[in-house]
Amino acid sequence: MLAARNSGLVPDMETMLHITTLHYLVLGAALFLLGVIGVLTRRNVVIVLMSIELILNAVNLNLVAFSRLWGGIHGQVFAIFIITDAAAEAAVGLGILIAFFRNKETVNIDEVNLLKW
Amino acid sequence: MAPVATPFFFYLLSAIMLIGGIAVITRKNPVHSALALIVTLLAQASIYLMLYAPFVAGVQIILYAGGIMVLFLFVIMLVSIERSMKERQFNSQWVVGTIAATALGGLFIAVYTKGTSIFPDHALSTVEENNTQEVAKLLYGQYMFAFEIASLLLLVAIIGAVVMAKKRI
Numbered sequence: 001m002l003a004a005r006n007s008g009l010v011p012d013m014e015t016m017l018h019i020t021t022l023h024y025l026v027l028g029a030a031l032f033l034l035g036v037i038g039v040l041t042r043r044n045v046v047i048v049l050m051s052i053e054l055i056l057n058a059v060n061l062n063l064v065a066f067s068r069l070w071g072g073i074h075g076q077v078f079a080i081f082i083i084t085d086a087a088a089e090a091a092v093g094l095g096i097l098i099a100f101f102r103n104k105e106t107v108n109i110d111e112v113n114l115l116k117w
Numbered sequence: 118m119a120p121v122a123t124p125f126f127f128y129l130l131s132a133i134m135l136i137g138g139i140a141v142i143t144r145k146n147p148v149h150s151a152l153a154l155i156v157t158l159l160a161q162a163s164i165y166l167m168l169y170a171p172f173v174a175g176v177q178i179i180l181y182a183g184g185i186m187v188l189f190l191f192v193i194m195l196v197s198i199e200r201s202m203k204e205r206q207f208n209s210q211w212v213v214g215t216i217a218a219t220a221l222g223g224l225f226i227a228v229y230t231k232g233t234s235i236f237p238d239h240a241l242s243t244v245e246e247n248n249t250q251e252v253a254k255l256l257y258g259q260y261m262f263a264f265e266i267a268s269l270l271l272l273v274a275i276i277g278a279v280v281m282a283k284k285r286i
Contacts, residue, residue: 029225038142040214046147068168088274095281
């Protein structure tokens with residue numbers, strides 16, 4: 001009876017007040033979706049790169065939450081590796097952006113169409 | 118040490134993170150987006166503290182909010198944003214993009230409502246003391262090879278960024 005009530009989509013007071021791993025996962029999913037929407041809809045390359053950072057942060061949040069759930073710290077180590085990746089990606093992406101701006105005098109991603117058929 | 122008022126701080130920090138994320142993808146001025154992203158990253162560092170990951174929280178603040186975002190702000194100052202702020206901000210596929218992202222959200226909801234039974238009922242005990250030492254033991258022990266690969270990746274990224282941004286090699 002209790003399990004059946006708790007499995008519904010509408011959260012009751014007890015599930016609202018007891019923060020579980022699922023809460024962190026839902027927060028990470030929401031952040032991931034915001035990043036995906038930003039990547040798919042914005043035209044400014046700088047904001048697209050920032051949306052990618054949002055996506056990476058959502059993944060990091062999931063990793064740390066699972067690391068807490070399973071009682072190890074392997075997830076935290078992987079989160080540090082992903083932060084390293086994010087730094088490398090930001091450096092190369094912004095380098096590409098500067099080269100692109102020097103050639104086209106714009107930061108609009110719709111004008112990156114040299115390979116368009 | 119047990120955390121105090123976990124639900125209150127969780128919902129507060131979640132609200133800050135989501136509002137910051139929405140501001141990142143909706144602001145017209147990239148500088149405002151970058152500042153909103155910094156707020157989001159700092160709130161996320163606090164959530165890492167709630168999850169007993171103080172080392173990751175420190176790395177997040179120093180490297181992300183302090184390093185990567187300064188790089189972003191530098192580049193925003195280098196490129197001219199006056200012209201892009203006058204243009205249309207969303208591309209013509211924004212309806213399709215939003216629908217696709219919403220479908221992905223529906224998939225997440227389905228997975229999370231169906232899959233809660235595979236999680237343990239309660240969190241196992243994380244190592245709460247000597248977190249930095251434990252992370253260092255794993256980094257320099259079990260994940261030694263990945264650590265070296267990461268340093269190689271950073272070297273390649275430095276060279277790539279210089280090659281890309283330099284006018285003439």
